[in-house]
Amino acid sequence: MTDDRDDRQSDAPADLSRERETFVRQFLRRGFEITETVISENQELRDTLERFREENGRLRAQLASNDAIRDLIRKIEELEVERRALSIRSEELAESSRESEQRSMAVEAELHDLANLYIAATHLHSTLSLKGVVKHLAELLQQLVGAERFAIYVSDPDGKMARSIYAEGMDAPDVIVGEAPTGLVMAMRVPKIEDTPHPAGSLDAPVATVPMLVRDVCVGAITILSVFAQKERWAGVDREFLALLGSHGGTALMAASLQADRSAELHGPGKSNTYDPLDALRNIHEHLARFRDAG
Amino acid sequence: MSDYSCLVVEDSPMMRQLIVFALARVKRIQITEAEDGVDALRKLASTKYDLILTDINMPVMDGLKLVKRIRADANHAQTPIIVITTEGSTEDRQRAMALGANAYITKPIQAPQVIQKVKELLKLP
Numbered sequence: 186m187t188d189d190r191d192d193r194q195s196d197a198p199a200d201l202s203r204e205r206e207t208f209v210r211q212f213l214r215r216g217f218e219i220t221e222t223v224i225s226e227n228q229e230l231r232d233t234l235e236r237f238r239e240e241n242g243r244l245r246a247q248l249a250s251n252d253a254i255r256d257l258i259r260k261i262e263e264l265e266v267e268r269r270a271l272s273i274r275s276e277e278l279a280e281s282s283r284e285s286e287q288r289s290m291a292v293e294a295e296l297h298d299l300a301n302l303y304i305a306a307t308h309l310h311s312t313l314s315l316k317g318v319v320k321h322l323a324e325l326l327q328q329l330v331g332a333e334r335f336a337i338y339v340s341d342p343d344g345k346m347a348r349s350i351y352a353e354g355m356d357a358p359d360v361i362v363g364e365a366p367t368g369l370v371m372a373m374r375v376p377k378i379e380d381t382p383h384p385a386g387s388l389d390a391p392v393a394t395v396p397m398l399v400r401d402v403c404v405g406a407i408t409i410l411s412v413f414a415q416k417e418r419w420a421g422v423d424r425e426f427l428a429l430l431g432s433h434g435g436t437a438l439m440a441a442s443l444q445a446d447r448s449a450e451l452h453g454p455g456k457s458n459t460y461d462p463l464d465a466l467r468n469i470h471e472h473l474a475r476f477r478d479a480g
Numbered sequence: 481m482s483d484y485s486c487l488v489v490e491d492s493p494m495m496r497q498l499i500v501f502a503l504a505r506v507k508r509i510q511i512t513e514a515e516d517g518v519d520a521l522r523k524l525a526s527t528k529y530d531l532i533l534t535d536i537n538m539p540v541m542d543g544l545k546l547v548k549r550i551r552a553d554a555n556h557a558q559t560p561i562i563v564i565t566t567e568g569s570t571e572d573r574q575r576a577m578a579l580g581a582n583a584y585i586t587k588p589i590q591a592p593q594v595i596q597k598v599k600e601l602l603k604l605p
Contacts, residue, residue, distance in 0.1 A: 290592075293505070297591035300501045308494040321494070327566060328495050331588040413566060415586045 298422035301329060302429055309430075309437045313444040313465070318437045319351050322430065326407065327353070330426055333384065334410040338367065339438065340403060347371060347405060350438075355388070355410050362403075370394040371403045376427060382412040382419055395427045397435035404435040483508040484602055485527065489520040489534035489546065490564070499533060499564070502591035506598055517541025521549060528555055531602055533594075536565035536576070544579055551580035560601035564589060 308321050319337065326332040336357035338347040347368070349357030363372040366389065370377050378393040379386075386392040387410060397405040407430055444465060451464070486509055490496040496513050503511050512527070514520035516538045524532075532550065536543035543563055550556045563576040566587045573584045583597045599605070 294592060297502060300591075301498060304494060304497050304501070308497075324492055324494060327587075328492065329498075329588050331566075413586070413588075416588065420588070420590070 294421070298420075298425070301422060302425060305329060305426065306429060306433055309433050310440075313441050313462075315438070315441040315445045318441040322407075322434055322437075323351055323353060325426070325430060326409070330409070330423055331382075331412045331416040332409045333413045334386070336408050336410075337405065337434075338371075338408065339397075339405040340371065344403070350405075357408075358388070360406070366391055367394050367406050367408045371396050371406050374398060374401070374403050376424075376431060378419070378424060378427065382409075382416055384411045384414050386410040393427060395431040397431050397438070399435040399439055404439065407431065407434065484530040484604075485510050485512065486531045486533065486598070487512050487514060487520060487523060487527075487529045489514045489517065489532065489538070489543070491516050491535065491538040495535070498589070498591075499594065502589075502594045503533075503598060505591070506595055506604065508604070509598070509602075517543070517546040517549075520546055524550065524553065524556060529559060531560050531562070531598060532556070533562045533564060533598075536563055536572070544575060547576065547579045547581050562594075562597055562601070564594075 305325050309318065309325070312318060312321070322337055323335075326335050332353075334354035336349045336352040336355060338357070338360055339350050340347045340362065345362055347360040347362060349359075360367045360371070362368045366377065374396050376393070376395040378395075382392045391408045391410050392412060393407075393409040395407045396403045397407065407427070447465065486503060488496060488499050488503070488511055490499060490513075500511050500513065503509060509531075512523060512529070514523055517534075518540050520532075520534065521541075534543045534546055538546075541549075543565065547561055547563065550559065550561060560582045561580065562583045562585060563581045564585045564587065565572065565576075576584055582601055585593060585597060
């Protein structure tokens with residue numbers, strides 16, 4: 186085959202055109218290829234850019250979401266602290282409420298005790314009948330204190346002996362003042378009450394002995410040998426009750442006895458249980474005037 | 481305005497006063513007093529009560545007879561009855577319950593105990 190260049194020298198214008206054409210074609214092709222490459226790369230870049238944009242958006246969203254989560258977590262922690270504080274406050278209020286309820290119950294119980302004492306004192310002094318006073322004393326001992334076996338003693342005028350004016354469920358022999366147990370309590374003028382009541386007391390060991398006093402003078406005593414089986418312990422108000430009976434019992438008996446003397450004097454011995462309140466107050470003005478004059 | 485009426489049967493004025501004072505702490509309750517079983521039956525003949533408290537040891541008619549008569553009355557066959565007494569023996573308690581009493585309280589009474597029983601039987605808070 187012969188070299189075309191040799192042929193070209195003789196066919197220069199035709200070869201040149203062909204070369205030019207070939208060059209242009211190649212140039213155009215190259216340009217086209219380069220353009221396609223550029224376009225392709227551009228597209229890739231666009232795609233990459235788009236991906237970056239999407240990823241950026243996702244990351245931003247995630248970041249925002251993380252912030253939201255952080256905020257929520259912070260809020261949850263704050264609410265948890267608040268919840269704990271409320272829970273503590275609630276417990277404190279519940280405890281306070283329980284204490285208030287207990288105080289209320291204690292006040293109610295004390296109110297009932299005071300009412301019982303008031304009613305007892307009222308009934309004790311509600312009559313000047315000797316029989317009535319003795320009956321009330323016995324009733325108070327049975328119904329309020331729960332005494333089962335007991336006796337009420339009154340001292341003789343010389344203060345050396347005491348004799349029973351009422352006895353329930355027991356023999357009540359005379360008592361020598363100063364001799365234990367009842368006589369010793371009368372001499373000392375101080376009550377003696379066992380720590381725990383029980384149904385098995387005796388004359389030598391009563392569960393309670395209380396002196397009856399009028400202006401520090403012992404006029405008698407109440408001796409309780411035993412209490413009812415269902416009374417397992419002294420009630421909180423029992424000692425106050427017994428003290429009341431000791432202080433008011435003697436006075437009530439004394440007043441009733443004086444009235445009985447007066448009635449017997451006015452109406453005869455058989456009518457010593459009757460009394461007229463207006464008659465009893467008949468000389469009150471003279472007595473008061475005399476006291477005033479005496480200063 | 482009271483919602484509940486209560487009859488207290490007790491021969492001792494002092495004990496009646498104590499029981500009435502205790503019951504007065506229960507809201508919505510009106511109290512009527514009777515001196516003994518006969519007085520109680522008289523009052524029961526004319527009034528329907530929601531609750532009856534009765535002592536056992538009473539003159540004229542004792543509490544156990546009263547409970548029996550109350551249960552025989554159609555108007556009060558179901559009325560709650562509380563028996564109050566000094567007797568603590570099981571036998572007395574059983575007799576009272578067998579005759580139809582609903583509750584049994586022994587003396588010396590404690591006011592909170594009475595109030596609790598009353599509230600239980602009247603279904604009060």
